[in-house]
Amino acid sequence: MKISGVDIRPGNIIEYENGIWKVGKIQHTQPGKGGAYMQVEMKNLVDGRKTNVRYRSADTVEKVRLDTKEFQYLYAEDEMLVFMDKDNYEQINLPTDLVGDAAAFLDDGMDVQLELYDEKPISVALPNTVEATITEADAVVKGQTASSSYKPAVLENGVRVMVPPHIESGTRIVVDVYERTYVGKAS
Template structure:
C-alpha cells in the first residue's frame, strides 16, 4: 500500500489508521499563527461507522488503501442483512442493512449496486445516484402555479417523504437523487 503525506488526504480517500480502515469525510487545511500547518480530517470507520477527528501534519505518513469495487445485484433482505449476488460468479454477499441508513428504502429488488471490498471483506454499498420512484400522495396540481422555488411535500411508493415541485401530481414517476434524497426531474 502506498504511503502518502498527511496534507495529501482528500475527502473520499481510504486510509489505514490506528489499526482500522477509515474513509476521509471532511478535510480542512489549517495554518495557525504559531506552529506548522496541518490537515484537520474527519474520518469514518468503514467497519463499525465510528467517527474520529484527527490532525495530520505534512510530515506524517499514512497508508492509503485501495478498495476494489464490484457491481452486484440486490436479491433480498433477511434478518437485517442485505443479500447481493455477483452476476459473474453467482457468489452471494451479505451486508448489514444499517450500512445504508436512511437511504435503505431506495434499494429495490433486482437493483445493481456497487459494493466496495478490502481483500475478501465487503465494507460498503453505493446505490445508483438516481432512482425512479412513483409519487403516491401529494397535494393536487395547482393551475397557473409556477415552479418558482415553491415545493410541496410528497410521499413516494417506498414510504420516503420528499419535497417536489408544484406541477408533480399523484401517480407520476419522478427521478430521485439518492445521496441528497431530493427530487431531480420527471421520469
C-alpha cells in the same frame, strides 16, 4: 501506498489505529505560530465511529486501495440484505446498516457496487439517482405557484421528498438517492 498528511483528500480510504477509515471533510489550517496542518474528519468503515485527526506535513498515512465488484440486489430478509455476485452467482448476506438510509431505494434486481477490503465487503454504493412513483402529493395552495416553492410528496417506498407544485400523485420522478431530493420527471 504512503501519502503525506497534507495530501489527504475527501473520499480517500486510509489506515488509522489499525482500522480502515473514509475521509469525509478536510480543512487545511495555517496558524500564525507553528506549522500548517490538515484537520481531517473520518468515519470508520467497519464500526461506523467518527473522529477528527490533525496531520502535519511530516506525518505519513497509509492509503488503502479497495476492490470494487458489481453485485445485484435480490431481496431483504429480517435485518439482512441478500446480494448476488454477477460473475459467479454466489449469494451473500449483508446487514442493512451497511447501506444506510439509501436502503429504502433498493429495488429487486438493482445493480450495486460493493467495495471490498481483503475480500470482505465494507460498503455498498447504489446508483446516484433512481426512478420512483409518487403515491401521495399535497394539493397546491392557490397563489403558491407564483414563487419557486416545493410541496411534500411520498414515494412508493415511503420516503418523503419535496417536489415542484406541478408534480401530482402517480407521476414517475427521478430522485437523488443520497440527498433524497427531486431531480426531474422520469422520461
